[in-house]
Amino acid sequence: MNKGIIFGWIAIFGLLASCGNPIKDTDSTVKEEPGTVLTEEAASDAAESSTEIPVVETLKDTDTELIIPDGLKEGQSFWVGYFKRNMAEPNIGNDLYVDEGIYWNRKNKISISIDNIDNGRVKGHSVVAGNDRPFEGTVDVITDSASGKQTQYFTVKEPGDDKYDGVFTFTLTDYDLMGTWEAYNDLEIKYRKYHLQKKVYQYDPDIMLQNQNQYVDWNKYTEETEIMEYDEGEIEEWIRKSFSASTDMIYKINASNQLLKKEDVENLKRGDLTIIRNTIYARHGYSFKHRPLRIFFDAQEWYIPVHADIKSEFTEIEKKNIQLLLSFEKNAEEYYDYFGRG
Amino acid sequence: MHLGLQKYAPRILYYGVLGWFTYLMLAITVQYIPIQFNVAFLRIKQDEIALVHYQWAFFTHVYTSIVVIIAGIFQFSNYVRTRYPVIHKNLGKVYVGLTLLLASPSGLVMGYYANGGIYSRISFMLLAVLWFYFTYKAFRHIKQGQFELHRKFMLRSFALTLSAISLRLIKWGLVSTLELPPMDTYKIVAWAGWVVNLAVLEVYFLVSKK
Numbered sequence: 001m002n003k004g005i006i007f008g009w010i011a012i013f014g015l016l017a018s019c020g021n022p023i024k025d026t027d028s029t030v031k032e033e034p035g036t037v038l039t040e041e042a043a044s045d046a047a048e049s050s051t052e053i054p055v056v057e058t059l060k061d062t063d064t065e066l067i068i069p070d071g072l073k074e075g076q077s078f079w080v081g082y083f084k085r086n087m088a089e090p091n092i093g094n095d096l097y098v099d100e101g102i103y104w105n106r107k108n109k110i111s112i113s114i115d116n117i118d119n120g121r122v123k124g125h126s127v128v129a130g131n132d133r134p135f136e137g138t139v140d141v142i143t144d145s146a147s148g149k150q151t152q153y154f155t156v157k158e159p160g161d162d163k164y165d166g167v168f169t170f171t172l173t174d175y176d177l178m179g180t181w182e183a184y185n186d187l188e189i190k191y192r193k194y195h196l197q198k199k200v201y202q203y204d205p206d207i208m209l210q211n212q213n214q215y216v217d218w219n220k221y222t223e224e225t226e227i228m229e230y231d232e233g234e235i236e237e238w239i240r241k242s243f244s245a246s247t248d249m250i251y252k253i254n255a256s257n258q259l260l261k262k263e264d265v266e267n268l269k270r271g272d273l274t275i276i277r278n279t280i281y282a283r284h285g286y287s288f289k290h291r292p293l294r295i296f297f298d299a300q301e302w303y304i305p306v307h308a309d310i311k312s313e314f315t316e317i318e319k320k321n322i323q324l325l326l327s328f329e330k331n332a333e334e335y336y337d338y339f340g341r342g
Numbered sequence: 343m344h345l346g347l348q349k350y351a352p353r354i355l356y357y358g359v360l361g362w363f364t365y366l367m368l369a370i371t372v373q374y375i376p377i378q379f380n381v382a383f384l385r386i387k388q389d390e391i392a393l394v395h396y397q398w399a400f401f402t403h404v405y406t407s408i409v410v411i412i413a414g415i416f417q418f419s420n421y422v423r424t425r426y427p428v429i430h431k432n433l434g435k436v437y438v439g440l441t442l443l444l445a446s447p448s449g450l451v452m453g454y455y456a457n458g459g460i461y462s463r464i465s466f467m468l469l470a471v472l473w474f475y476f477t478y479k480a481f482r483h484i485k486q487g488q489f490e491l492h493r494k495f496m497l498r499s500f501a502l503t504l505s506a507i508s509l510r511l512i513k514w515g516l517v518s519t520l521e522l523p524p525m526d527t528y529k530i531v532a533w534a535g536w537v538v539n540l541a542v543l544e545v546y547f548l549v550s551k552k
Contacts, residue, residue: 023369266457267525327385336524339366339514
């Protein structure tokens, strides 16, 4: 009997020596977009983790004539469309290939706003990929002698103190804004083009997601290794990636127009909780820094990125729902597929 | 060597496996030291932890139940019971005292507020009641010198004590294989976690009678 106990405890200590926390996932974090966090502690966490694109929160106040809408004016119109890779120019960056059938051609939704024109001097700003940047430059109006049609030719420059600043060159008619963009620095995608339409942004708490595409977070995946044996002892190792994704529940639950109860969210999977929470931000025109989220919401026809920081925009219902969704998200992140139930 | 392994293997398995999972339960318990209302499981019990009686029930249950598990581990060892009867008796008193006075009643209160609707609540409250009943009966039987009945009821009591472990193990197994949504999984393990243990035990009793 002595030996049995001794062997048993040796086994225990052997297992104890294994690294890592067996009851929960201590590395897990719930991604909170920097422009949306409500608590100070979470804000510093989010700022630390967002290294993709440097955030320049304050706009340069160089000219008192500059009219920049702070907060959101209801019914404000923007030029909206996709900021695409300009294939005619030499770009280093390629499509992001994630898995079979899942890839991203590096396009982002952009909104351009022309805020002030005075004597040929133009001031405005653009919001894309989590960046809210001002620009200023010149405009020339050319009238076509034959048709009498007026076209405005713009050349506007972003300040240059942000890594992603560049120059916009575009034409503007009543219905279209189209042109190209070139970065000051040698970015992966240095040359872009765009063809934008006029759209009105309006905060609508009732708007629901349309079934455009599935949310795939390619950063969160589990890998399964399959070893397949073929003829004559040939062995191949296949690695299958299972991505964290969303279900149909994201089309049914609205976190902006109703106060959610625990029963509404307790049975939702991780991906659903994330999307339902981030849809609140999307309704406010938040421009996402996290790529998988950005690609997902860009595909929504009603979505317009108009702001890089929406902390002061939330309604009381939304604030409560965000807290509820976050606590369930964090619980799911840490404990769902581990032994500990907390 | 073979003979020795045959003799000791079940015990190695018992203490090894139980020891490992007890260590995990200890790690879970440690998360709740010192007392705070927004850590781990409590993050999704924010409505309940605001209630004073739930605060008392939760922390009483969390702090005492781990001791109950540890106290029970060596109680089924013939070696300990025959060679060191005083240890067996004292650990037994710890087990019975903590369970009847603290761990079971607090479990009943927590069960009333369980996640997963009426279905889970009935399960956890039933678990608390049965746990109390089996432990109490086992205590009565040894007071009356009825060793065999004492043993049987203590086995039942410990089977329910171990439901803390089997519930989490089954949950982990379900999630790894079926990947069901979290609350659906919870409703299944709320029952499976202890019913399976008891069922296996009762089958064992039936089979060993023959």
